[in-house]
Amino acid sequence: MQPSLFDLEPQVFTVRAITAYIRQKFEADPTLQDLWLEGEISNWKRAASGHIYFTLKDEAASIRCIIWRSQANRLIYTPQQDGESIVAHGRISVYEAGGSYQFYVDDLEPVGQGDLYAEFERIKARLSAEGLFDADRKRPLPDFPGRIGLVTSPDGAALRDILNVLRRRYPIAQVILSPTQVQGETAPAQIMAALEAVVRQAVDVIIVARGGGSLEDLWAFNDENLARAIAACNIPVVCGVGHEVDFTISDFVADIRAPTPSAAAEIATPDRLELKRQVRKQQLALVTAAQQIVTSDRSRLQARQWALERVSPQNQFNNYRQQIDTWLNRAERSLHHRLSLQKEQVHNLKAQLDTLDPRSTLRRGYAIVQKGLTVVTQTRQVEPGDALTIQISDGDFGATVQDKPREIS
């Protein structure tokens, strides 16, 4: 409703309307909706509601500021006293009921320290140059952590997640929780104290953990002193802060960085099921190895038995007996052979004898003529009238020579 030159009456607005108009002007201006203001703090006050009210001023002007409770809880930096210079980020708008404009602050920092991310980079560069991130400083994790130290908030989801993982994977362990705040300005000192306390419990591994959040939420884990404490810790530290994409200085300086608290618990422990598998494998190996030995023992035993038997007296005896049998056999055979040969000889001789036997001659019809005791072989031996004895095959008889013998040549 713009006043017009041609109006005869001046426009009359309501307070509400004009205030809304003014507010709309503020909110339409991009400069006023996203700006950084530098100034001195005064009248810093935290109301019962949790909201923070203060004034930012310089030598010529001042502006009223509000930080809503939700943002106030996430502040990394809390100004210590009036007169402090800060830079604050937020937007300016109109508080209609009060007829004033205000700076609604969502972030603030002390002047001269730059923004958070630059700070992060600075600390990181400094500690890296000192070699605190070096790979050879990293300690190896124990294979079987009997005592596990946890440095985390007792109320957070991180603790719950870690305990669930440990129950599932490695219930053999004893967990020692060293509770601490995990954000806010006193957090770094508390975390360090909790770390020292759990080191004194002589645990085998330490998990430092915090759930996800913004850079401001995780800022405590970028604290330089805390980082140095973790680097100097002589027990291995697994750092699981924030989500996968969050990196804090503590992550760089720890012995192992885990993307989440649950992952930290997994990295720190062996898996129960895998261990059972290995025990079973060893049992099998036990049986196999023992069987091998017994089998090889048995075959060695058998080999020795055979060797023994070969040289045993019984065996020798058997050998000899066998030899004797063989010889006897041979002897028998050769005897038979000789005997039959001889039999044959005898037979031959007999046959020869037979032919030579005068009696067989006699049987053939010849006779032996004897004159007295003399055997007559020639005709001149006899004269007619001589008494002769004629022997034939089966006997003899007397005969007288009758005629004069005739010589036949």
Place this chain on the structure above:
Amino acid sequence: MTEINQTDIEKMTFEQAFSELELTVQKLEEGSLPLAETIALYERGMALAQYCNVQLDQAELSIKALTPSEEMVDFDRA
């Protein structure tokens, strides 16, 4: 190490029992042991494996918290 002493196994941590189980298997795999020792090692190895299995199956996560004065108390939340 030829007697099977069950009581000393019961006092071992899981890590100790598991390591000794591995050592026992190694010894047996080297072979050339007298039969009596083979049997003794085998039985001890089995006892160790049994102990490991019991630990793995029956253990319940023990959770303690440190008080500000660094005493250990049971922790029942979470």
